[in-house]
Amino acid sequence: MEIYIALLRGINVSGQKKIKMADLRSHLADLNYTHLQTYIQSGNIVFKQRSTDVAVLERQIHNKIKEKYGFEVPVMVKQPRDLFDAVRHNPMTEERHQDLKRIYFTFLSEVPAAAQVAKLQDLDYSPEEFVIKGDLVYFFSPKGYGRAKMNNNFFEKKLKVKATTRNWNTVHKLLEMAKGITDSTS
Secondary structure, three states: OEEEEEEEOOOOEOOEOOOOHHHHHHHHHOOOOEEEEEEOOOOEEEEEEOOOOHHHHHHHHHHHHHHHHOOOOOEEEEOHHHHHHHHHOOHHHHOOOOOHHHEEEEEEOOOOOHHHHHHHHOOOOOOOEEEEEOOEEEEEOOOOHHHOOOOHHHHHHHHOOOEEEEEHHHHHHHHHHHHHHHHHHO
């Protein structure tokens, strides 16, 4: 069995698309996902499953939410190594030594078209900074995410792909949770 991390987009925000994490864990257990854990109310799920196809897992979770709640929620499924690599290769910490509390990871549903990336590279919202590497946007906002001009919706619109953003602490907590599952099942 493999460990996976599901990142849901846009739930429990401003009273919209409400999903209780205990209920979500129960619904995913119906899909034979095991070792289910959630982190905060914004849709972070760590679990084990036999499938090795993340697209299948994304569809299963998406369909289960649609069935149980009646609304669409974009779902991205990653493996712990994806988040580990995102942290390890973060140019915001390698080159700039930024305040870690102001670093964000915007996970993209796919690698955006080169033309869209080129258009985005021409924009300047200093002091905000971003670097795109494949299907990931590394983002730094010195005033915090709530005041950022380049937020998740911005990147989705400009890159024309689905996206979901997590902060530095959340990514590290999800890695810690995944390691805890590994340690408990070794």
